[in-house]
Amino acid sequence: MSGFLEWLLGRLPVGWLQLVHNKARFASALAGVAFANILVFMQLGFFGALMGSVALPYQQMDADVLISSSDMNTLADAGPLPRQRLYEALAVNGVADATPLYYGKLDWKQADGTIRGLDVFGIDPAKPAFRFLRDNSKVKVLTLADHALIDIGTRNVVGDVLARIERGEPYAFEAKGRTLSVDGVFRIGGGFTTDGYLIVSDQTFLRLFPQRFAGAPNHVLVKAQPGVAARDLADRLSAVLPAYDSQARPVDVVTAREQAFQSTQRPVGMVFGFGIIIGTLVGSIIVYQVLATDVADHLKEYATFKAIGYRQGFFLGIVFEEAMVLAVAGFLPGVVISVLLYRLVAKATSLPLAMTMERPFIVLFGTLLMCGLSGLVATRRLARANPADLF
Amino acid sequence: MEKPLVISGVQHWFGEAEARKQVLYDIDLVVEKGSLTVLVGASGSGKTTLLTLAGCLRRLEAGSIRLLGQELYGASEEQLIACRRRLGFIFQAHNLHESLTAMENVRMGLEVHGVAAMRNWREACAHVLTSVGLSERLHYLPAKLSGGQKQRVAVARALIGNPEIVLADEPTAALDGESGLQVVSMLKRLGRERGTTTLMVTHDARILDRADRIVSLQDGRIIG
Ligand SMILES: Nc1ncnc2c1ncn2[C@@H]1O[C@H](COP(=O)(O)OP(=O)(O)OP(=O)(O)O)[C@@H](O)[C@H]1O
Ligand SMILES: [Mg+2]
Numbered sequence: 001m002s003g004f005l006e007w008l009l010g011r012l013p014v015g016w017l018q019l020v021h022n023k024a025r026f027a028s029a030l031a032g033v034a035f036a037n038i039l040v041f042m043q044l045g046f047f048g049a050l051m052g053s054v055a056l057p058y059q060q061m062d063a064d065v066l067i068s069s070s071d072m073n074t075l076a077d078a079g080p081l082p083r084q085r086l087y088e089a090l091a092v093n094g095v096a097d098a099t100p101l102y103y104g105k106l107d108w109k110q111a112d113g114t115i116r117g118l119d120v121f122g123i124d125p126a127k128p129a130f131r132f133l134r135d136n137s138k139v140k141v142l143t144l145a146d147h148a149l150i151d152i153g154t155r156n157v158v159g160d161v162l163a164r165i166e167r168g169e170p171y172a173f174e175a176k177g178r179t180l181s182v183d184g185v186f187r188i189g190g191g192f193t194t195d196g197y198l199i200v201s202d203q204t205f206l207r208l209f210p211q212r213f214a215g216a217p218n219h220v221l222v223k224a225q226p227g228v229a230a231r232d233l234a235d236r237l238s239a240v241l242p243a244y245d246s247q248a249r250p251v252d253v254v255t256a257r258e259q260a261f262q263s264t265q266r267p268v269g270m271v272f273g274f275g276i277i278i279g280t281l282v283g284s285i286i287v288y289q290v291l292a293t294d295v296a297d298h299l300k301e302y303a304t305f306k307a308i309g310y311r312q313g314f315f316l317g318i319v320f321e322e323a324m325v326l327a328v329a330g331f332l333p334g335v336v337i338s339v340l341l342y343r344l345v346a347k348a349t350s351l352p353l354a355m356t357m358e359r360p361f362i363v364l365f366g367t368l369l370m371c372g373l374s375g376l377v378a379t380r381r382l383a384r385a386n387p388a389d390l391f
Numbered sequence: 392m393e394k395p396l397v398i399s400g401v402q403h404w405f406g407e408a409e410a411r412k413q414v415l416y417d418i419d420l421v422v423e424k425g426s427l428t429v430l431v432g433a434s435g436s437g438k439t440t441l442l443t444l445a446g447c448l449r450r451l452e453a454g455s456i457r458l459l460g461q462e463l464y465g466a467s468e469e470q471l472i473a474c475r476r477r478l479g480f481i482f483q484a485h486n487l488h489e490s491l492t493a494m495e496n497v498r499m500g501l502e503v504h505g506v507a508a509m510r511n512w513r514e515a516c517a518h519v520l521t522s523v524g525l526s527e528r529l530h531y532l533p534a535k536l537s538g539g540q541k542q543r544v545a546v547a548r549a550l551i552g553n554p555e556i557v558l559a560d561e562p563t564a565a566l567d568g569e570s571g572l573q574v575v576s577m578l579k580r581l582g583r584e585r586g587t588t589t590l591m592v593t594h595d596a597r598i599l600d601r602a603d604r605i606v607s608l609q610d611g612r613i614i615g
Contacts, residue, residue, distance in 0.1 A: 011502055012495055014488070020489035304486040307448050308501045308548075309476035388448035391486070 005321070015321030018298065023182045029290040031159030031329025033367065034337070036283025040363055041338035045345070046258070047201035051259050052352040053191025057121075058255040061190055063132045063221035065237060066231040067098075067248045073261045075120065075254075076103060076193065080216030081154030085246050089220055092236055094228040099127040102205045106198070107174045110158045119194040122205025122217075125263045130186070133199070142201040150182045153189035154196025154351040176208050192268050192348050220250070280366060287326060287372035291319055295378045302382055303390030312383050319379050323371035326358055331364050393460055395556055395588045396422040396445060398459045401454030402438055404610075414440055415611045418454070422608065427579055429593055431606030438592045439483060439560055441608070447471045450574045458556055461502040473499065476503060479554030481562040483592075484605040485541040487533040493520060494529045500548040508552070519547040522577065524570065546574055550581070557581075559591040561596065571595055589591050 005013035019026045053193050057075060065083055072078035089098045102122030107115045122131045125142040133139050133149075141147045150171075152162050162185065165171050171182045180200075190196045206214055224233045230250035237248035249257070263269035295302070302315055346353040382390075403415035414437045422428050430438050445450045445456055447463060456463040459476050473576040487496050497516040501508050513600075520529055523543040533541050548555060557578060563571035577600050581587035591598070597606060607614045 010506070012491070012498055014491070014499075017490045017495070018488075263425045269490060298488075300486055301488040304488070305484070305499060305503075306484075307480050308500055308552075309444065309472050309478075311472060386443075388443040391482070391483070 008319065009317070011317075011373070013321060015318040017324055017364060019322055025290075025294075026082075028329045029287075029326055030333070031201075032204060032286035032290065033326050033371075035284065035364060036279060036286055037331055037334025038338050038341065038366060039279035039282060040276060040366070041334065041355075041359070042341060042345075043272050043279050044359055044363070045338070045342050045355075046351075047263070047269070047272040047276065048356065048359070049346075049351040049353045050192055050217075050262060050272060054259065054386060055255050056188050056191065057197070057354070058251055058258075060130045060132055061221055061251055062134065062223065062227075063099075063251055064224040065222040065234045065248050066251050066254045067220035067222060067241065067246055068233075068235060068254070068351045070245055070247045072242060072247070074193075074258050075266070076105070078218045080104065080213060080218055081220060081246055081255070083215035083217065085241055086241065088222050088240055089222055089237055089248075092233075092240055094225050094233050094236060097127065098220050098222045099124050099129050100124070100202060101129045101219040102202055102209075103210070103218040104205065104209045104212070105194070108173060108175060108198075108206065110161075110173075112158045114194040116154060116156065116195040118150075118196055118198045120198045120200060120205065120208065122200055122202045125201045132186045132200070136184065136186060138268050141183045142199070144206070145201075145202055145207065145310050146180050147200070148180050148182045148204070149184045149186055149199045150192070151188050151196040151198070152185040153187050153350060156195065160343070167193040178207060183205035187351055192351070195208060196302040205358055209371075273281065280370065283367065284370040284374060287371050288377060289325065291374050291378040294322065295319060298388050299382075303313065303385075303387045306382070306387040312379070315379050315382050316375065323375040324368065327364070327367040327371040331360075331367055332367070333361070335360050372384055392424075393457070394421050395459055396420075396440075396590065397455075399446065399451050399455050401444065401451065401456060403437070403444065403449075403452060406535040407416055407441075413611065415425040415444075418613055420606060420613065421468055422588055422590055423603070424588050425582040426603040427582060427589045427591065428576070428604045428606060429591050429599055429602040429609060431592070431599070432456050436608040437611040440581070442592060443562050443588065446478055446614075447474045448480070474487050476552070477555050479549030479552065481542075481549045481557065481559040483534075483560040483564070483595070485538075485545040485565070487541055487544055489533050492530045493536065493547075495523060496544055497547045497551050500551040501612055504552055516547075516551060518614055519551050520544070522551060523574065539567060539570055543570060543574070546577075550577075553585070555587065557587060557589045557591075557592075559589065559596075561592050563593055563595050567595065568595075572597060575601060595603050 002013055002016060047114045067089060069079040069081055086098055086100055091094055105117055106120055108118050109115050125139055128139055138149055151318055159170055165182055166185045175265050188197050203301060206212060224230055234248045234250050241248060263273060342353045342355055393396050398418055398420040401415055401418040404411050404413050406412050432438050441515045444451055457475055459477055461470060494516050497520060498512055517529055523546055525543055528536060528540060542562060546562060578589045
């Protein structure tokens with residue numbers, strides 16, 4: 001290692017030798033950097049899980065453009081649209097098809113008394129709104145009243161209920177004064193605001209939510225004809241639909257807007273965003289402490305080097321060298337432990353918590369940057385001092 | 392030809408405002424090339440202060456020091472750095488880097504002169520360390536060396552870069568008489584062979600005997 005650094009730097013790797021000379025301090029500094037890395041990784045992981053779980057239902061929509069109420073912030077909070085908008089959309093040039101989507105919430109009281117909050121989608125069984133329903137043999141049963149499909153990714157389901165439904169055993173439960181029969185499964189995956197999803201026909205939906213006006217879906221899913229770009233179609237639809245009650249946007253735009261809303265306007269998103277900042281700050285403070293203490297401890301030696309004729313850049317080089325060693329050597333255990341923690345938390349919470357390809361690079365780059373900046377600050381007191389005053 | 396070190400009218404103060412105290416008064420001193428000049432004086436008389444001023448380790452506040460043709464009063468940081476590289480400074484304390492071996496510490500005195508100087512650095516460093524009697528201790532860390540051995544490494548570090556002037560602050564304090572004399576002999580030989588000039592603070596009577604000139608400081612003034 002020393003030889004490699006000597007070759008790399010073209011000088012004696014004083015920083016490295018200094019670090020390994022005090023093994024106990026080196027170890028605790030590495031632990032500090034690794035800890036800061038884990039902190040940031042976990043916050044990024046939660047943040048990513050929030051973004052991912054927001055995107056999950058959108059990604060499964062069999063649609064190019066989404067028509068929603070003009071005041072919509074999230075998939076769940078969109079108000080009902082006049083059914084007329086569906087027919088108006090169908091008449092627009094470039095629209096291949098359009099189908100309504102109803103959105104509601106219900107509590108599923110399980111056998112052991114615990115309650116799972118489910119988001120309910122009401123769909124037209126003849127024109128299923130989701131891709132995974134295209135080749136789902138169970139869609140037909142939705143045409144019968146009070147039948148449903150359930151998300152197999154639903155969080156904390158007691159016993160082997162989901163496995164048995166998947167095997168083909170219908171499962172019945174009471175909700176909103178009705179008895180629902182769950183006949184099959186699909187997969188979306190729960191998020192921060194819901195434990196899982198339930199899909200029913202529009203007819204069943206209106207029975208479950210009788211206060212909802214029959215003809216008013218929350219969203220209209222529009223499919224473009226081949227060769228028509230989603231963006232162009234959205235523009236065409238917007239031109240036709242009245243802006244005071246509805247808006248038409250490509251599905252990926254809606255996804256991005258809700259992600260932005262969740263991360264900047266909602267507490268969870270802000271908490272994780274704040275967590276990332278705090279993690280970075282804590283990490284920087286740890287590294288700065290380590291480097292500043294190290295500079296203070298070696299002031300005499302540095303003063304001697306300065307007396308010999310070394311420039312400020314040389315000391316910066318030593319401290320950068322230490323900073324880079326700490327950043328890289330602390331990052332490696334940090335990333336390994338974070339991946340393990342991701343698995344653990346993903347298993348415990350059924351959230352889409354996973355390491356992405358770019359995240360380690362971002363964190364490593366951030367660590368290098370913060371380490372470098374800390375080094376810069378730590379060497380400042382050396383710059384103007386008389387060497388003789390440092391002995 | 393200009394003398395290597397010309398000090399004239401140097402004054403120096405320590406402290407701020409109320410606590411400001413003068414420690415050097417009107418110092419005039421010319422040091423001849425290749426000579427061994429010894430600076431004596433009681434503790435606190437200002438010897439180290441004068442040496443650090445001449446060694447570019449402290450900014451000159453009043454008076455003039457011409458070091459190897461360079462005026463130090465008002466000199467820029469770059470000019471001071473250039474001067475430091477032409478000096479060998481041996482400190483009152485050895486000031487070795489505890490994480491570096493004897494070889495590596497000496498190497499630091501060579502590396503400052505750039506890559507060209509680093510050719511054959513192993514041989515050069517080993518040679519200087521051998522000349523101060525440490526051929527058996529090349530790869531020892533300072534913690535494993537005695538006080539005298541550490542001081543000899545510091546001497547080797549000061550001499551490795553072929554300095555034109557050596558400034559030494561009681562280098563022999565930690566050395567026994569024999570190795571102290573050895574170091575002085577080396578410096579005298581360098582003076583004869585290369586014209587290396589030495590200004591040294593010491594109270595060792597045997598070294599005073601070998602000095603070309605003895606300068607006495609008392610309460611910040613030269614008295615002879
Ligand atoms: N950094 C400093 N700040 C304030 N006063 C100082 C400083 N360094 C030295 N002094 C004062 O300056 C005076 C001269 O100190 P100096 O170190 O030059 O003496 P010296 O002759 O080298 O003594 P010694 O033989 O003990 O090494 C002393 O009175 C000392 O207290
Ligand atoms: Mg002194």
